[in-house]
Amino acid sequence: MATLASVYERIVLAHPARVLVLFALLLLVASLRLDQFRLDASAESLTLEDDQALEQFRETSRRFDNSEDFLVVTYSPAGDLFTSEAIARLxxxxxxxxxxxxVGSTNSILSVPLLYSPELTLDNVDSELRTLDEHEVPLDTARAALLNNPLYPDLLISEDGRSxxxxxNLPTPERYYELLYARNDLRDQANAGGLSAEKERELDRLENEFIDLKAQLTERQDRTIAEVRSILQQxxxxxxxxxxGIPMIVADMIDFIESDLSTFGLGVLLFMILTLALIFxxxxWVAVxxxxxxxxVWLVTGCLSWVNWPVTVISSNYISLLLIMTLSLTIHLIVRYREYQHANPAFDERQVMMATASAMVRPCFYMTVxxxxxxxxLTFSGIRPVIDFGWMMTMGMAVAFFVAFVVFPALLVLMPPPLSNLPADSDRAFTRxxxxxxxxxxxxxxxxSVLLDVLFVVGITRLSVENSFIDYFKSDTEIHQGMITIDRALGGTAPLDLVINDEPAPEGSDGDAAALECDPFLDECEAGDEWRDTWFTPDKMSRLEAVHNYLDGLQETGKTLSIVTTxxxxxxxxEDRSLDAVQLAFVPKVLPEDLASTLLDPYISETHDQARLTVRLRDSSPTLRRDELLKQIEHxxxxxxxxxxxxxxxxxxxxxxxxxxxxxFDSQIKTLGIVFLAIAAMFLIIFRSFKLALIGIAPNLLAPASMLGLMGWLNIPLDMMTITVAAIVxxxxxxxxIHYIHRFGVEFDRDQNYLAAMHRSHQSIGRAMFYTSLTIVMGFSILVLSNFIPTIYFGLFTGFAMIVAMVASLTLLPKLILMVKPFGSERSPVSG
Structure with missing residues (x-):
């Protein structure tokens, strides 16, 4: 240790200017790729690691020529919708x-076929099609045709006809899917057994090309949304x-992330300045x-940019956290520095800084680790953005420790603060x-503490994860208002697909029912007969109708669409008669191509032997429980x-x-279990005492339990932001x-008196703990101004848990030390 201290003094403290110049060069290198820094709020960023549902979703979208990339504009005129003026404006x-x-195409009541005419039959449906765009259809007739059509109500028009x-439709280029599947295929090969050097280069090329294409598409989408909003304003x-629509939700979430990164990062800085100025x-003690x-923050952001690591909704608060964690380290150094200044007024700034670093490097290193x-x-959670957030903060803490013990001392030697006019213990009254x-x-x-633990544990048993995506946004935001309108008046917001697989067609049948030995339209085919090559049979349609009716009858579902609707x-x-077997068989041939693309292709894929039923859930429904609903449907x-x-x-x-x-929930329990096992092991290594390891765990159990328990009692569900709070706390x-136990041991060695050591510890390290907690609570309180509700909860519960952690560390922790006496027996008082 003496050798390391000597090297540290010769390199850092003896040549602070050189250290800062080298660090400035490091910051410059980090800055070179800041233009590559990116935000991601796509569906892929909110999924589980290797979630097969994402791949199924993409495959379904391609097979049925369906995309979630569309925007929805709701139009509710002040008066009647079906007037010449309102239709003209529409x-x-x-x-x-x-x-x-x-915009590739649009769908609206103006362009969809009305399919309403006294002369309209299956034979002349092609020639008798009417639309508001191309024909002079009386508006009363158009209204009746749209509302009586099973396809359009709750989809393109509200059931009351007022909205x-x-x-x-915003088509995704085929190149996107080509790159995606090629990249994923190479990733799978790499996971299975490694890649050759050539294929590794190919994977790197595909990764970069895919990232560039996503960035281009995101930029185009953002520009389109801005243009749409500009048009709507008129x-x-x-x-x-x-x-x-999903693209608007993604765009607005990215806007919220950017706002949180800038506004709240700046807000935390201002709170830090104010707090440091008032305290010191x-x-x-403000500038350094x-x-x-x-x-x-600069260095970590530069590293994220160099490795093309996007910031997601979950990791968007990394700036605030890094500011606070770095400040926590520096406050502990400041308090100790001031103590040495007053205890050794003859020391110069290098001597004081060396004494401070020597005394604080071990507890700060243990704290960082x-x-x-x-x-x-968090990397064990199984949720991709949570895993990324864990790695980001792991890297950030390593950088914060480096800055605290290299940059902070160098700055302080060059800008030494004078001896404070305030006594070293002038502000000790509060912690006493x-x-x-x-x-x-x-x-x-x-x-x-025991009673609170019981209450919090009961609260944790009340935790749930069922929440409404609509409620992630404040009610006065456009995204909330738009989602509510679509959810309640136009069929729901949350898409769900049920894809039913048929047996594959017999080889050589080419999907032609007439070529089969058993004709299902004329004969009684047995289950083993190979005629299951077409969906358009009475038996299959009857089964699909039973599924459709069931989904449509669920309380939580809005609009349900399938071939049954057609x-x-x-x-x-x-003429209000059900199609017989022959008519049903010829439906694909009877419908004109433009109608087939609307009425058949989204619901039946004969090529892949699949039928699709698409449902939109009402996300604002108070009875919606997604997991229960999906299990109910499966059952x-x-x-x-x-x-x-x-x-x-x-x-x-x-x-x-x-x-x-x-x-x-499983991730939260698993994460906390890993945390406490790891921290207990660290405490054993640091303090070399089983008693101190157990004592140290107690206040750290109380802090996250208080946060989770309070959420349970307030019926606030876990979400993608609050899941990280427990590990952060x-x-x-x-x-x-760590700081308190370490300082307590130092104070106890002075006179082997537990009570006196406790009071001295409160007057020294207790002040640093109070300052740090106060800064954290004040810094996170600004997050309540966000438009993103999970961010608000993140700030509130982090602040609350930090107050509990501070109080527990200054009351429960010393009480346990006084009870257990882990540092050994007290010295017997000297008799007079």
């Missing part, structure tokens, strides 16, 4: 939106307009720690309150409708989001524990 709006470069929607004087009242915090363990536990409370009411502290429409055309399909489990697949955004939500709270 047409003008539609035309302006359709002219946008990224309508324009769907803007029509708000005559109608209530809202914008919805010297400009050096502030620069250290900024340097840490245990915090890294806490954040590193905790020492006095522990001394006089230790039993109350102990049993009060058949009901054709029944209306067929009904297998027990009531006679399908085998491998004959159908539930897929779509709802399934992926549910998989992520359901993993939250443990990571920060353990810092106080």
């Amino acid at each position: 047409r003008s709006l539609r035309d302006e939106l359709a002219a946008l470069e990224a 309508t929607a324009i769907q803007l 029509y708000r004087d005559s109608a209530e307009l809202h914008l919805g 009242r010297q400009w050096q 720690p502030l620069m250290c915090c900024l340097f840490t 245990t915090t890294i363990v806490a954040f590193g536990s 309150i905790f020492a006095s409370l522990t001394e006089r009411y230790g039993g109350f502290v102990l049993w009060g 058949l009901r429409l054709l029944k209306t055309i067929n 009904h399909m297998t027990t009531e409708l006679g399908y085998e489990r491998d004959e159908f697949t539930l897929t779509g955004m709802t399934v992926m989001y549910n998989n992520m939500l359901q993993s939250l 443990v990571g920060i709270a353990v810092d106080d524990t």
